[in-house]
Amino acid sequence: MALAERIHRTIDATHWRGEIPLNYIYTPGRAGEQFLRALLDEETFLGARCAACGVTYVPARIFCERCFARIEDSFVKLGKRGTVHAFTVSHETFDGVRKEEPSIVALIKLDGADGVVLHRLGDVDPGDVRVGLPVEAVFKPKKDRQGSILDVRHFRPAKG
Amino acid sequence: MEITKEMVERTATALKLEDITKRKVLTTPWQPKVQYAWDDGPAIGRYLAELKNGRIIARTCRKCRRIMIPPRMFCELCWRPSDDWTFVKDTGVVNTFVISHVDWKAGRLDIKGGERPLTPAVIEIDGASAGMGILHMLDEVDPWQIKIGMKVQAVWKPQAERQGAITDIRYFKPLAPERKRGK
Numbered sequence: 001m002a003l004a005e006r007i008h009r010t011i012d013a014t015h016w017r018g019e020i021p022l023n024y025i026y027t028p029g030r031a032g033e034q035f036l037r038a039l040l041d042e043e044t045f046l047g048a049r050c051a052a053c054g055v056t057y058v059p060a061r062i063f064c065e066r067c068f069a070r071i072e073d074s075f076v077k078l079g080k081r082g083t084v085h086a087f088t089v090s091h092e093t094f095d096g097v098r099k100e101e102p103s104i105v106a107l108i109k110l111d112g113a114d115g116v117v118l119h120r121l122g123d124v125d126p127g128d129v130r131v132g133l134p135v136e137a138v139f140k141p142k143k144d145r146q147g148s149i150l151d152v153r154h155f156r157p158a159k160g
Numbered sequence: 161m162e163i164t165k166e167m168v169e170r171t172a173t174a175l176k177l178e179d180i181t182k183r184k185v186l187t188t189p190w191q192p193k194v195q196y197a198w199d200d201g202p203a204i205g206r207y208l209a210e211l212k213n214g215r216i217i218a219r220t221c222r223k224c225r226r227i228m229i230p231p232r233m234f235c236e237l238c239w240r241p242s243d244d245w246t247f248v249k250d251t252g253v254v255n256t257f258v259i260s261h262v263d264w265k266a267g268r269l270d271i272k273g274g275e276r277p278l279t280p281a282v283i284e285i286d287g288a289s290a291g292m293g294i295l296h297m298l299d300e301v302d303p304w305q306i307k308i309g310m311k312v313q314a315v316w317k318p319q320a321e322r323q324g325a326i327t328d329i330r331y332f333k334p335l336a337p338e339r340k341r342g343k
Contacts, residue, residue: 014205015197016325026188027175036186147186 034075035059040147043139045078047113058113080137081158082110082117089126102126108135108155122154134158203231206245212324214316218288220244229288248287250314251335255293257281259303277303283312283332296326300333311335 007013028036031048038046048071049056050064057065062072087106091099104121106129121129122138135155145151165177179185200208203219207230210217219231223238227246235242260278261269269275279301284293298306300315312332322328 010199013199014201014209015199016208017195017197020194020196022192022194024190024192025180026190027180027185028188033186040186148188 031060031062031072031075036147036149036151038077039139039149039151040145042077043137044080045110045113045117045137047076047078047110047115048072049074049076056113056115058110058115058117076112078110078112080110080139080152082108082113082135082155084121084129084131084133084135085109085116086131087121087129089129104129106135106155117149119149119152120154121156123156128157201233203233207231208324208326210247211326211328212322214250214319214322214328216248216250216285216314218246218248218285218292220246226289227287227292229285229292230294246287248285250285250316250329252283252285252293252312252332254298254306254308254310254312255282255284255291256308257298257306259306279303279306281306281312281332294326296329297331298333299331 027033035046038044045058046060047056047058048060048062048064050067050069050071051074052069053064053066055064055066056076056078057071058078060075062070064071085107087104089102089104091102093099104124104126105118106121107116107118109116119137121135134157136158137152138154138156139145140151140153175185180187207217216229217231218227218229219233219242220227221235221238221240222243223240224235226235226237227248228235228242229248231242231245233242234240258278258280260280261271263269263278269277271277276299279298280295281298282293282295284291296314298312311334313335314329315331315333316322317328317330
């Protein structure tokens with residue numbers, strides 16, 4: 001059979017428009033709550049250590065992923081310094097539009113932790129970033145912090 | 161945004177509503193803007209366009225001689241493309257109906273307080289083949305007086321308010337002569 005309708009541009013198709021209302025509230029959970037409050041109140045990343053496995057997780061979590069032991073009582077403050085584990089220099093936005101200034105996203109291996117956190121790098125020329133670069137978190141002023149990973153504005157090359 | 165008790169109590173960690181409303185726990189609210197455009201195709205597209213014109217259009221199959229409403233481009237019985245457009249009437253017969261004390265959001269209607277039950281119905285459209293009908297609402301009738309087989313007619317929105325939607329017909333009401341009592 002022939003096509004009943006031949007459309008070359010999707011915009012030409014008759015259509016019915018609608019919106020789906022979605023409301024979403026993320027609650028970070030028991031470990032996540034403490035992790036974010038540590039950023040908010042103490043300007044430190046919070047990890048969780050499993051002594052049996054010798055592993056320090058970040059962000060903090062309730063159970064050890066390897067031995068399933070409860071490690072809720074073994075949270076450790078990791079401070080705000082680490083090294084660049086991997087990074088990407090991004091020249092485009094999420095929509096594929098060219099940015100005027102490139103941004104840098106990086107996996108940061110915090111000192112004393114076995115895991116990494118994903119964040120932005122700032123106060124640095126993209127050409128100067130390399131794996132292993134020592135960095136430190138730059139926090140927003142206390143009044144602007146909300147208990148979010150974005151309370152950290154970015155990481156920058158560590159001083160001293 | 162309104163946070164309901166039900167939303168909170170569904171979470172795995174036992175939170176109370178006030179844990180969120182009184183900001184005892186951290187929250188990240190997000191309202192993604194989800195938009196869609198449903199391609200209504202040649203059959204329903206024409207059907208909706210004709211509703212805007214104040215007419216109901218159907219589709220015929222020359223093989224089984226059915227007049228199909230809502231229109232479709234393919235006859236599911238003959239397994240072949242349907243053939244022609246034809247207008248049908250905006251009157252019909254109640255095929256089946258419901259007296260609902262529950263609204264669209266599954267909330268209970270206040271019937272004792274004077275709210276009218278909702279009365280959705282399948283209406284066989286005059287001019288289409290027997291048993292072919294559309295789902296719509298009945299109004300201007302006592303819900304308890306609705307009968308299967310009752311003749312009804314469409315109540316249209318004024319032309320300026322019509323937008324090519326099934327709601328361009330507000331509802332169906334009993335066809336005038338049938339409303340007289342004692343008949």
